[in-house]
Amino acid sequence: MQTESIVKVKSKFVKSYQAGFPLILKDAILNIESLTKEGMIVQLVDEKSQFIGKGYYGKQNKGYGWILTQNKKEKIDQSFFEGKIKKALAKRKDLFNSTQTTAFRVFNAEGDGIGGLTIDYFNGYYLINWYSEGIFAFYDYVIDSLRNLVEYEGIYQKKRYDTGGKYIEEDGFVDGKRGQFPLIVKENDVNIAVYLNEGAMVGVFLDQRDVRKTIRDQYAKGKTVLNTFSYTGVFSVFAALGGATKTTSVDLANRSLDKTKEQFSINGIDTETQDIIVEDVFQYFKYAVRKKKMFDMVILDPPSFARSKKRTFSAAKDYKDLLKEAILITEKEGIIVASTNGANFDMKKFKGFIDQAFKESNVKYSIKEEFSLPSDFATIKQYKEGNYLKVVFIQKH
Known part of the structure; x- marks a missing residue:
């Protein structure tokens, strides 16, 4: 090059x-x-x-x-990229063969040998995420590798760095045929609507696959579930399909209402039977305390950093206080699913936040299960920050 x-x-x-x-x-x-x-x-x-x-x-x-x-003689060229992508595709063979799951990560940046690049698969479509102008310089190598290695309906891309308005694309379409959106994908036999042609987000975070399945299969039956920072409500859909008596989804973004309704509808769930609320989560906590509303399960999956008109939330600084708010409205023996994608602290520190929150609330608890990234989100031990996801199922006593 x-x-x-x-x-x-x-x-x-x-x-x-x-x-x-x-x-x-x-x-x-x-x-x-x-x-x-x-x-x-x-x-x-x-x-x-x-x-x-x-x-x-x-x-x-x-x-x-x-x-x-670390090989001085190795060339960073087309065959280098193709070799790395080919190896990554082979590792996901079981997922490609699955009829129950048709959305997953096929290339996970440094975990698969090329930092700054991820590729996701959505039922015949590939989505490339470029995390810097530097990796985007290898555009042809990546596209040609996919053309040589896989059959696809289409390829889309998202530039996740500040382009200064230089690369304004209508919808991120790259090759093949344009998708009909929403594109319906499956995750453990649950339908999820995704949009590869809208902004930075597609409608689901693929790294939570194991967590969603666990909620549906082991925890939701007969429970009232509060899903905070609910985005498009996919956690709520899994809970409802697992037999939850009622789900309540709360998110500040206006788009969350229609997006959540859509996710319920494509799974045959009447949206009138569920609560979908557009509101600041912290305001909702205050409302729930005032109205003495209690839940059997509270799902906390905030962004690692968020800003609303009234406050700034940083997972590293504020997660403990968020947990204290959740403890107040969780029934005795209820479950709090505490999740964070904050890469700047590890599971040990996260458990420290949990312990502090319960001690300061004067409430006993036990940890039921823990999750980090699923297998398709490959990581390497030399780069611990890459293994960013931390999820803990906590039972309040």
Whole structure:
């Protein structure tokens, strides 16, 4: 692609890179001026110019790119990308063969060997997520790899970085034939409506597949369920199909009302039998306390960071207080499903928030189950931040 630029790494970072840490940190680079154009291939060397690894420059969150290989002779070209994608597809063979689930992740960034790139599968359609201008420079390699490796109805893409308005696409369509939306996919035999052609979100978070199944199969029967930060209400649909007596879905976004109704409808559930409320979750908690409303199960799946007119929510700072609000309206022996995608703290710290919340509420609890990412969301042990999902089923005593 381009000539390789040499990037010198500060000595204190060398060991972790040699051990396989993949993110090129801004703080680790000595000669930042050598990074001139996103997408350029970079060779990382130590202060004595000894080779460490090779990757690309692309600004993403805290990083300045990703290491792709520790083999100096390996070329970052079409066959490199195709090899990584082919390997990832083979790992998901069982999911491709499933008739019960037709939506899953087929390529999970650094977990499958290329940081900054994810590819999801939705019933014949592939959705590519580009997380930096740097990875987007390899567009042709990725598209050609998919063309060579899979049969598809169509390919869509989403650019999840600030494009400064440069790449304004009507709907993200790339190749094949345009989808008819909503596209109906299945997850463990439940219908989900997705839109690959609308904004950043498609209508479901695929990383919660195991959690939704567990709610439906083991916890929902005969229960009243409150689903907060409910987005398109998919947790509520699973709860209803699992025999919940009533679900209440609460989300601040106006679009959540119609989107949630749609998810119920495509599963044959009368929306009139469920409550769908457009409101700030924290305001709803206050209302529920005032009205003495109690629930057998409360699902908490907030974004790691959110801002409304009245408050800012950060999972790392505010999750404990969110839990305390949920404890107040959860029945005795009821279940709280506490979930976070905050990558800046681990499960141990998350359990610490849970423990604090219950202690400060003077309520006893026990942990019933824990979940992290499902198998299609591949991760590597050298990059713990990549394993971001933490879900704990808590029983209030």
